[in-house]
Amino acid sequence: MPSRSPLPPSPPPVEMRAWPDREALLRDRAAVLGELVKMFIGPARLGILWMWAGVAALGWALVGAALLMFEDAYDALGVVPGVVCLAGGAAVTVPGLVLLVVGVSRDLRVHRLLVEWGGLDRDPTEDARLRMPRVSLLWLLMSFALCAVGLFACVVVPATARAGEETYGLVTLLMGLGFLAWLTGLTGLVKAFAHRRWVLRVLVGVPADPLITVEG
Numbered sequence: 001m002p003s004r005s006p007l008p009p010s011p012p013p014v015e016m017r018a019w020p021d022r023e024a025l026l027r028d029r030a031a032v033l034g035e036l037v038k039m040f041i042g043p044a045r046l047g048i049l050w051m052w053a054g055v056a057a058l059g060w061a062l063v064g065a066a067l068l069m070f071e072d073a074y075d076a077l078g079v080v081p082g083v084v085c086l087a088g089g090a091a092v093t094v095p096g097l098v099l100l101v102v103g104v105s106r107d108l109r110v111h112r113l114l115v116e117w118g119g120l121d122r123d124p125t126e127d128a129r130l131r132m133p134r135v136s137l138l139w140l141l142m143s144f145a146l147c148a149v150g151l152f153a154c155v156v157v158p159a160t161a162r163a164g165e166e167t168y169g170l171v172t173l174l175m176g177l178g179f180l181a182w183l184t185g186l187t188g189l190v191k192a193f194a195h196r197r198w199v200l201r202v203l204v205g206v207p208a209d210p211l212i213t214v215e216g
Contacts, residue, residue, distance in 0.1 A: 005039065007109060008032050010116050022121065030126040032117050037130050040110045041195045046139055046188065052099045053184040057177055059093030062086070064173025071169045104187060111194055118202035127203040136195050143188025146181050153178025 012018075019025040039045065062085050069082030157174045200206045 005035070007039075007106075007113060008035065008117075010113060011120055025121060026123045026126065029117055029120050030123060033114065033127075033130055036110055036114050036117065037132060037195075040107060040114060041132060041135060041139060041191060043135060043138070046142065049100075049103065049184060049188060052096050052103065053180060054096075056093050056096030056100065057180050059089045059091070059096055060176045060180060061173065062089030062092060064169060064176065065089070067169035067172055100184075100187075107191060111198070114198055115202060118198065122203065122205070130203060131199050132195070136192050139188050139192040139195075143185040143192060146185030147189065148185075150178045150180070150182025150185060154182060 017025075019028070066082040066086035066089060069085060070079060153174050157171055157178065
């Protein structure tokens, strides 16, 4: 697992703030927010999310392969490769899912810090670079595509199976992969909308719904 940068602390309470002037506060605020935005929605974070989702998908593919082996086994000896494959799949899938959960938990803490530090003051010049509209759009489009693929696998595959065209093991494999794709895409969509809402409500000061884009 790659090393992670430590999260900055929350800003001190009003009675304990020791900035000599507003310019010093804005400098510290800009530095902290710049790092937090990268941690939350930077391109590297998208790659890490997809990487751990890929690890979980690889593990589930091994589990599905084991189920297919069980279906094709004719005796006890034929089950052995499936058991080995199942154990390997579990050993890969569980850590991948755990890392996904840990990543989501860290994102929640990062977003809380974004709200706290962003609420200290406003600096239109420095805040403009924190909006990252292109990166946010990348998160939105790629996550939407992944959600669509995942939902397709989860809905179409069972319908095909009812027609008798697929085996139980293959259906389980494809639906599991589809669910992982949908879950990963949904995580990315939530982060994209959360970033947009943070920009509108904290940086711009518009009391907008997170799903509404305000032009102007």
